[in-house]
Amino acid sequence: xxxxxxxxxxxxxxxxxxxxxxxxxxxxxxxxxxxxxxxxxxxxxxxxxxxxxxxxxxxxxxxxxxxxx
Amino acid sequence: xxxxxxxxxxxxxxxxxxxxxxxxxxxxxxxxxxxxxxxxxxxxxxxxxxxxxxxxxxxxxxxxxxxxxxxxxxxxxxxxxxxxxxxxxxxxxxxxxxxxxxxxxxxxxxxxxxxxxxxxxxxxxxxxxxxxxxxxxxxxxxxxxxxxxxxxxxxxxxxxxxxxxxxxxxxxxxxxxxxxxxxxxxxxxxxxxxxxxxxxxxxxxxxxxxxxxxxxxxxxxxxxxxxxxxxxxxxxxxxxxxxxxxxxxxxxxxxxxxxxxxxxxxxxxxxxxxxxxxxxxxxxxxxxxxxxxxxxxxxxxxxxxxxxxxxxxxxxxxxxxxxxxx
Numbered sequence: 406x407x408x409x410x411x412x413x414x415x416x417x418x419x420x421x422x423x424x425x426x427x428x429x430x431x432x433x434x435x436x437x438x439x440x441x442x443x444x445x446x447x448x449x450x451x452x453x454x455x456x457x458x459x460x461x462x463x464x465x466x467x468x469x470x471x472x473x474x
Numbered sequence: 475x476x477x478x479x480x481x482x483x484x485x486x487x488x489x490x491x492x493x494x495x496x497x498x499x500x501x502x503x504x505x506x507x508x509x510x511x512x513x514x515x516x517x518x519x520x521x522x523x524x525x526x527x528x529x530x531x532x533x534x535x536x537x538x539x540x541x542x543x544x545x546x547x548x549x550x551x552x553x554x555x556x557x558x559x560x561x562x563x564x565x566x567x568x569x570x571x572x573x574x575x576x577x578x579x580x581x582x583x584x585x586x587x588x589x590x591x592x593x594x595x596x597x598x599x600x601x602x603x604x605x606x607x608x609x610x611x612x613x614x615x616x617x618x619x620x621x622x623x624x625x626x627x628x629x630x631x632x633x634x635x636x637x638x639x640x641x642x643x644x645x646x647x648x649x650x651x652x653x654x655x656x657x658x659x660x661x662x663x664x665x666x667x668x669x670x671x672x673x674x675x676x677x678x679x680x681x682x683x684x685x686x687x688x689x690x691x692x693x694x695x696x697x698x699x700x701x702x703x704x705x706x707x708x709x710x711x712x713x714x715x716x717x718x719x720x721x722x723x724x725x726x727x728x729x730x731x732x733x734x735x736x737x738x739x740x741x742x743x744x745x746x747x748x749x750x751x752x753x754x755x756x757x758x759x760x761x762x763x764x765x766x767x768x769x770x771x772x773x774x775x776x777x778x779x780x781x782x783x784x785x786x787x788x789x790x791x792x793x794x795x796x797x798x799x800x
Contacts, residue, residue: 413725414721414725417725422662422665422666422732423728423729423732423733424658424661424662424665424732424733424735424736425658425662427658427733428655428658428659428662431655432655448653449653449654449655450653450655451650451653451655451656452655452656452659453646453647453649453650453656454644454645454646454647454649454656454659454660455644455645455646456642456643456644456660456663457642457643458641458642458667459637459640459641459642459643461638462637462638462640464640464643467643467645469646470659470660470663
């Protein structure tokens with residue numbers, strides 16, 4: 406990574422990307438909502454996909470990525 | 475199908491029009507029976523059982539394709555609104571950073587976006603074709619180009635001849651309705667696990683229910699972006715903006731490109747889902763129509779055969795009666 410200057414943000418130092426950081430922030434804001442808006446907002450946080458890495462033309466075992474909570 | 479019908483017609487004519495010797499009839503019938511079980515041994519006229527079964531199955535298929543079309547149409551409406559709204563996410567990025575599809579870098583990653591399900595026309599093979607061409611263009615002696623494939627159908631097609639270049643495959647993305655969080659998690663995953671100088675996202679852009687354009691979006695790594703900005707171009711204008719906070723230009727570029735990637739991915743996944751539904755709708759529409767046409771043809775043949783056998787029976791009765799009289 407190129408941005409290894411003195412003022413590295415703490416989340417970058419922790420190995421997060423901007424996307425991950427902003428997602429976490431958004432999730433924090435959503436969790437501050439009151440019901441019934443909270444469960445409404447929870448709808449847009451659903452994550453589900455299956456991912457597998459490949460090496461040398463061979464597929465590794467797929468891992469299911471779901472909500473990280 | 476057409477062959478079976480032709481055979482049926484031929485056999486029908488032979489049995490109905492000729493009044494051959496019993497041996498010949500037996501021969502013809504046993505041939506028919508051994509060939510395609512059209513008529514059981516010793517039957518007088520042709521059996522229409524097969525045609526009736528065929529008609530029933532075609533009718534059922536037509537019902538299924540009609541239902542699939544309705545489902546696709548109703549899903550399309552919701553996805554289309556979301557897609558059109560999501561276009562506002564990448565447009566500012568292109569306005570700010572420009573688009574550089576012709577950039578020449580070492581490590582290329584091609585994100586081919588396809589669907590998990592089939593029966594949706596040619597959108598998946600379009601994605602795959604464009605990705606393959608792009609792979610050829612971007613790989614060379616000192617360059618390499620890897621695939622990240624979204625969707626089962628693209629994976630199946632690319633495994634055949636490019637399995638060496640596949641880096642990662644993702645599927646089941648459309649289990650829930652697509653949302654930004656999901657795509658952000660995925661984009662995060664790709665950013666962390668795949669080394670790149672340039673990511674090229676290939677997807678079908680939704681234009682209308684019958685028209686989808688294979689589209690390419692390029693995201694550069696911060697390093698490459700910085701080099702591009704030094705050589706002028708759109709990115710060079712970034713210096714004219716006043717930036718709050720103590721971040722350096724390279725940090726800002728890194729954040730921007732990462733966010734650009736997740737936004738472009740979100741739009742691309744939605745556009746492709748929308749195109750998939752549109753393509754499925756028109757594919758199912760035409761297959762319902764084809765089933766209808768086939769049904770018409772079958773009905774016509776069925777009725778004709780039925781009428782022919784009735785006519786023959788009548789002729790036999792009348793000629794028998796007149797033979798008795800005369």
